[in-house]
Amino acid sequence: NAGVTQTPKFQVLKTGQSMTLQCAQDMNHNSMYWYRQDPGMGLRLIYYSASEGTTDKGEVPNGYNVSRLNKREFSLRLESAAPSQTSVYFCASSSGLAGTSTDTQYFGPGTRLTVL
Amino acid sequence: DQQVKQNSPSLSVQEGRISILNCDYTNSMFDYFLWYKKYPAEGPTFLISISSIKDKNEDGRFTVFLNKSAKHLSLHIVPSQPGDSAVYFCAASALGAGGTSYGKLTFGQGTILTVHP
DSSP, rough: OOOOOEOOOOOOOOTTTOEEEEEEEEEEOOOEEEEEEETTTTEEEEEEETTTTEEEEEEOOTTTTEEEESSSEEEEEEEEGGGGGGGGEEEEEEEOTOOOOOOOOOOOOOEEEEEE | OOOOEOOOEEEEEETSSEEEEEEEOTTOOOEEEEEEEEEEOOOOOOEEEEETTEEEEEETTTEEEEEETTTTEEEEEESSOOGEEEEEEEEEEETTTTOOTOOOOEEEOOOEEEEEE
């Protein structure tokens, strides 16, 4: 039971290049999320998917796109990378069951992205 | 506008003593609060949570206190251990009437806790 996995662990891009960050979970969770962590800023929500087939913007969606490929996988795409997107990216998942009072999110190990 | 603030970037404590980490929030719609712990090169891991209908929640060495009127919560770790050294993030969510947050967590900036042997 791997939990939440992310690939790659590290990536260096040049300005203008594109790439896709991959995320998969094996906990049969409905909801998945992408966050970025910057120094002094905590984690900020980029996009989330409440359930398979739906995606929605978070706090900082500009410059990103997402795809909920199936229940397990949620990818984040940078179409034209910019230095401001240098960050550590975390994927998370939660059960997302309506009516539950707790909806703990489980995080992957992160992808450290540098855009030159 | 930082809706969740952890004003202490770092805290240093002796092993065996109490660690108190603080968090303030401004959004009165927040009704569910969580603490996450993060080690270097790992993702955050859930530690403890509290609903706004409570003012205290305890789990072993960890206790979270919520003061709604002051919009303040704190995490107490007693006794502190060197393995507790990590970054601690406070997070808040507005669960709403549906009872599920869809994970729109708002995080504080984090506090680096160092527990010295």
